[in-house]
Amino acid sequence: MIQRKYRFIIIICIFLGFCINIDESEPDTPIATFESELLQNSLSNNSIDYLIITIDDFKDALEPLAIWKSQKGLFFKIETISNINHTFAGRNLPERIKNCITSYHQNNNTQWILLAGDHQHIPSQYIRIYDNYSRDGDYISCDSYYSDLDHNWDLNDDGLWGTYQDEFDFEAEVFVGRLTANNEYELEILVQKIINYEKSPLIGEWMTDALYASSILAFNQDWNYDNMVDYNETDGNRFNNFLQQYLPDNWSSTIIALNTGLKSSDYSYDLSLNYENFKNVINDGCNFVSVSTHGGITRMMYEEWTIDNDKDMLFDYTNDPIFENGTAIDESEWKYLVDTYNFILESQNDKLGVYFLDSCNTGTFDYSFLSTSGWVYEDCLAEYFLKNVAISCIASSYVTWAEDQWYEREHGGWFSGGLAFRFWEQIFQHTQSGRALAFAKADYINDRNNSTEPNDYPEWEDKVLKQYNLFGDPEVNIWTKIPKKLTMYELINSEPSTTFQVIADGNLIENCTVTLTKDDVIYWKGYTSNKGLIEIPFSKDKLNILIITASKINYVPYQIGIPDNNNSNSIPSYNTLIFIVTLISFVSISIIINLYCKKLNNE
Template sequence: MKKVIIFLIICLFIFSGMQGVASYERVDNNSFLNSNDYKINIAPITKPYSQICQIINKYGEQTNEELKIFSVSYNIYSSDQTDFKEIKEQDNSIKKINNFQTYNYVIITTEDLYNAVISSTFIGWKTLIGYNIKIVNITDTEITSQTGKDLPEKIRNFLRSYYQSWDIEFVLIVGNHATIPMRYCYPDPTNHRFDIFDWTSGEVPTDYYYADLSSSDDESWDLDGDGYYGEYVQDMPDFFPEVYVGRIPTNGKSRITYTLDKIVTFEQDTGDWKQNALHAGAFFYFTNEGNSGNPAMDGAKLSSYIENDIMTGWNISHYSEQVGLEKSVYSWPALNEAAFINDWRNGQYSIVNWQGHGWTNRVARKVWLTDDGDGIPEANEIDWPDFINTNSDLDDDFPSIVTAVSCYVGCPEPATGGNLGIDLLTDPYLGASIGVVASARSPYGSFDWPNNPGGSDSIIYEFNRFMINDSKKIGEALYDSKYFCNLNYGWTHYAEYLDMFTFNLFGDPSLDIKGITVENLPPNKPTIDGQNKGIPGNEYTYCIIASDPDEDNLYVKWDWGDGTSSEWGGPFVSGSEVCSSHIWGTKGSYTVSVTVEDEHGLSVNAYKIVTMPRYRYLQNPFLKFLQNHPNLFPFLRLLFGL
């Protein structure tokens, strides 16, 4: 892959007669003209700070850290969008031609979570709209047979081995950060300190490791072989996404099924509300904060550029900081939790972009509340009211694609007070998101964006542009935007790698924001009603409501999980109650499944776990004594069938 990229870039330079690569121009209607010859200032944009940095730690207290502002320049290998598209087309053209079964969508999960995946409508829906899905458990030989010093490397080597022959486009990881590990990277090669809830530590968890498959670990992600992945300069991932990766970041089985079903419902909806957006921008820095001499950094600027450059014809609701001694120059309605949350809950928005200081469970406004008379914003003069947190009153009626330019909102590790990015996607009691693009740690941004582009603002800007203007799937939009920014706006600083790693996708990488229309929808997923526990030898009845969005006639078949199943029943009118009875003869746990199929052959499955206790419930005291003492009187136990 690197040879292909180098060859194409060299050819492009020769063809165009270029004498060097000191400058470039982005080729589109909203171009940024930039040079690599001067310095720009960047800073971590997602921690509350003044000259002394105020941060919210895991106990909700405030501690102090020194402000980190760096002067950087642009990398000399910058390229434009034309190069990017040519490289992508070249990659697609060299996929292996073979006679093997292909799977353009791979789900990686565990045996324990497998049923939670197949219990959803996700597999059936994705198959209906053209995906060929393969579920691979981490204990399957496709992964266990790979070389690698740990599970992440084996998973990556599995993808490297199969992505061309299977023609894989999308990879969905189902499981939390530990069960199917993210790769911890260390973009600052001088900082190998691991401390999850200290933003100055070195580690950054990322799923990009599973998307960039160009070279083996020892040729790319850990080039220097020291065991610290993704170090700036010392390691050389090329960031080209051979596959697009998303994650359902939970081991909660009901949450997994809920999230996958929600994704299907979203994609089946092609309503006009898919062109509505909600934006919220808070301050990151005030003008001359802490007597730094730096300009203000207002999050609303990014939202404004997205609105004006990209969202032509969209209906947009937006909020900015209008309280305190320095107000946003974007004269929008005042940002506060009540206004923002009420609007989100009662409105219908396919995209929510926000910018503001954050932590694992909250995002805050930044208000310069008082001044001691020197005209300089200082730490003890600043207030931090939330505008969203894990207790906000939201629902999932119209879930949104969320981008959060806020530190730790995308933190995958369990945190006190909850994980906002995870809960917005997977918690039915919050559930307002259908996909979350958020930072696992603290990203960096340019003070003078977009005049000096790059960093988190450019990633989110390009993400929106790719998704809206180029109609890319959400995973394509994220990874293509990061790769584009790395080629065009790459900084000569480890912050460049940090921003590449820290933004991950929680959700389905193949999600289509506009929705997909099909001629015939599958039946609605039923719920199996009936007892969860029983006694061997007794008969139990289970019922469903069989319904179909197209009012098709339906057919129903039951599988009892013990090697027996019913015949197909039907046709049933949509909305009919369908019941069936069964007797389990032995003790154990059984997965009852029911298949509902419409007259066109589209089907949906539902599942229920039913357990038969180890022993029947006994009223006779003597028999209960034998049951509770299994090692006594084995002959009598056998005689009484215990």
């Protein structure tokens, strides 16, 4: 008769034997060999799609972004300013940076450039301009200098870049944006916002909401006491009503315009222009925001007409206020729409939008002043938006120019408003801010070259096009509709490949990018067929050491193999399956032993 304690010992020994057999297998050797082969495969690819230029202290903060770019299928490289100074020639740092970018574009087909750091880390090139307006100097910060690689912006070597004696155009060879962080902590936050925006957005109606805010930029003016109009009213809300008509049918919008003081907007609007209304709409979440007001480095403001001394409803000046220093006779009050010192803007749950600021100086990211403790680099308004409510922001580095007597036509007009119209037109076509801004500038030049309309101020247009820069990652895929979530299903697992199908909301997804990555290295990349199918040339057990990512524009990506990620799954590992089989076998044998022991006891 077999006693119970011996029966228990026998069962434990059998189970341990199974476990030992599992542990004695050596999965590390084939996996290590497999990984080595993949790495050799990956390194043979000479492409560098995405180049990050930064300082040494910021490299660690950018590593999560590099990993995410790899998972999307982009080969990347982080290049430091210290290495650029050592490796590339140039009369100043911007010229050396441009030579670096040119080298990567020519030798590695680089398309995307991220300048990660503020002006004191990665400066823009100062471009000479001739707009006959001395109040903001003769130079502007111009990142378009970095995107035009086939022209010499200082052809005559006089140390003045971008003059009419030089070569330049707005046909971008690469797409440039900058993350203007002052320190590593700020950069870490910006990087995480980008990743969250693309990987795990808060899906909702806000993704198809637009906000248009504007002031009356100039009232009807009388410059010589004759009660006649010398300058016609410029109402930004007229342009915003025009812009609203080009939204897709499934989008909604809110228009904020001036309706206080002696003169209100003559065009339709939803809310009165003030900080509270502007803040509330942004805090609730809106995807596209276009603002046309007066501006400063840290603020946007609007003019409210309070007193009309001669009751003629013409705002009286002693002379032309812009070019002849005329002073106001009638009275007005200036109010802040946004002021970074006193007002707070924040977006709930990272409902980050795309902003175009048609206002002077809001992108002056090189602003600094000397304090008792040294130089202080203060955030301009575009940087403030980027760090609080925007995924990307387009703004002018100095004084910008609006079109006098703007009126509705198909191409959207000229100067800053015309560039804004073309940008919003392009963002729906290309869904990436870097492409949209570059193509908007190129489209502007093409329209101007084919236009019969007079061009009385070409220097002003030149300044507008050069000084609007992108704050943000140029490659981020902007949501232009409410996205569906991608899902991957394994269909066939047969050595030496595994076939998956990608779907979203029950629909098969064609041309979806699928990658295999580990850390920041791409080991394999492919695209789904018209039936959503993709055959990955590795068996399931080998896929366990890699991350599988499926991504497509305007779809929430799907990932397999990332632990502790709510939007991912894991393929069961080979050892896990063996353990499950072992456990089932153990239970079965235990039952058999118990039955046999009972039989012996009965006998």
